Amino acid sequence: MSVGFIYDPIFLEHDTGAHPENPGRMTATLALLEGSGVLSRLERLAARDATPEELAFVHDPRYVAGVERVADEGGGWVDPDTLITPRSYDVARRVVGATLAALDAVMRGDVASAFCLVRPPGHHARPMQAMGFCLFNHVAVAAEYARRVHSLERVAIIDWDVHHGNGTQDAFYDDGGVLYVSTHEYPFYPGTGAAEETGEGAGRGCSVNIPMPHGSGDPEHARAFEEVVVPVVRRFRPELLLVSAGYDAHFADEIALQRVSVDGYGAMASMVRELAGELCGGRLIVALEGGYHMVALPWCVRRTIEVMRGGEPVPDPLGPVPTGDVAGFDAMLSRVKALHGL
Numbered sequence: 001m002s003v004g005f006i007y008d009p010i011f012l013e014h015d016t017g018a019h020p021e022n023p024g025r026m027t028a029t030l031a032l033l034e035g036s037g038v039l040s041r042l043e044r045l046a047a048r049d050a051t052p053e054e055l056a057f058v059h060d061p062r063y064v065a066g067v068e069r070v071a072d073e074g075g076g077w078v079d080p081d082t083l084i085t086p087r088s089y090d091v092a093r094r095v096v097g098a099t100l101a102a103l104d105a106v107m108r109g110d111v112a113s114a115f116c117l118v119r120p121p122g123h124h125a126r127p128m129q130a131m132g133f134c135l136f137n138h139v140a141v142a143a144e145y146a147r148r149v150h151s152l153e154r155v156a157i158i159d160w161d162v163h164h165g166n167g168t169q170d171a172f173y174d175d176g177g178v179l180y181v182s183t184h185e186y187p188f189y190p191g192t193g194a195a196e197e198t199g200e201g202a203g204r205g206c207s208v209n210i211p212m213p214h215g216s217g218d219p220e221h222a223r224a225f226e227e228v229v230v231p232v233v234r235r236f237r238p239e240l241l242l243v244s245a246g247y248d249a250h251f252a253d254e255i256a257l258q259r260v261s262v263d264g265y266g267a268m269a270s271m272v273r274e275l276a277g278e279l280c281g282g283r284l285i286v287a288l289e290g291g292y293h294m295v296a297l298p299w300c301v302r303r304t305i306e307v308m309r310g311g312e313p314v315p316d317p318l319g320p321v322p323t324g325d326v327a328g329f330d331a332m333l334s335r336v337k338a339l340h341g342l
């Protein structure tokens, strides 16, 4: 069955100027997908606006209204990284709505899985706070929407962005219905995501943090997936898989220090696709988060989509990089496995 694809030109209207998270991320990625013929083989889906009620599945209604008000009043900086422009409220709620539309299409069986090419990203957006380029948390809202609207009981979120998705973790920290599993460079922005953060109350064990040492590359990420991500997701038995797909762990991306290649991202995508097939009837939504290198990002997205389609991957122009021994990796992985009974 086909792979769905969602993009909306409104995503260009969150005009951040000279900022790593800028509209060029969309145009560069679209150019590669179009020029390579990949786009024409995908099922284009239409985005919609998320309603304030849907945003309130995760965010406090006062926060949602606050973002709208700041945008209406001309915008402003929320923190040194995060800008609300006059168009940002409309753009960010279309990002969430696009993700929900992709989810509906997958749940209806119109497409097997879907990729959401969206910006701004969402996984740092907390219930009451914008931060780290993020305004509304599209993947977190989608997880909650899957439960409330599609009556699912267990949804898993896999987050391979180089940063920890503190907003997503916050939304579900005491919730046993959503498994949040993250690989992220650590210690690093935003400071959260220690292995010992495992959830609380009914959510105990449902936050799975894999704090990757600086310089981790393809072999380390593959082992983190094989030894932790795959077994914990399998044990949780989700009915739907969501991916917070950040590509800023690529070695060329200057926002961080990891050494993942396009092949490395392809390997992670492949394991996720197999998990979705084994556990969720193939139901998989992959939604863009970070990724700021204008060659690496498009190629990582292309590779992810090729894997989702089950096609033969095309070699990327950047290639792999050697990593060598990454100090502290083995000890970290052992600690995570012990904390989660693996």
Ligand SMILES: [Zn+2]
Pocket (backbone or CB within 6 Å): 161, 162, 163, 246, 248, 289, 290, 291
């Ligand atoms: Zn990131």
